[in-house]
Amino acid sequence: MQPDGLGAPSAPSASAALSTRSHARTRRPAAQRREGSAGIHCALSTGGAFGPVSLWVANYHDAAGWKTDPSYWSTIRFPDVNGVGRSDVCGRGAAGLYCAVSDGARFGEVQRSTFQGFADSDGVKDAPSYYETITFLDLNHDGRSDVCRRAGGGIHCGRLLD
Ligand SMILES: [Ca+2]
16 A cells, blocks of 8 residues: 555544553553554653653554555655644655644644655655655745755755645
């Protein structure tokens, strides 16, 4: 399976939190305990330590195909997509770049970037010399992260989300 952003993204809910607690009480093999709930897990800093780890978005997980190829999982980063000073999450899936914006307590709906040129069909999956150059940066200093990558003919850059 290839990540297409359709891995049933949903917000962490009270039931998810309960599920996480129930996992901690359940005796399972170590590998399963380490994996936990599928998705991106984060912990907020308290200034001197990290608080509890929780599920921030139920996407970018194995079942949605993110584990299947380094051109997918190795591109997951945490740029500030909307320029409000919070780290969001983005990664390259089979059909392009997928991002979810943080509200400070979780990541919201996963959206596919309208910027083209990052899909498998664009050849990005074919070589680390393409997908390992995917970089999130603020090109025009408007506070919102942009994205660049190396292609066969040079460097391609654009805005992540409109
Ligand atoms: Ca920018």
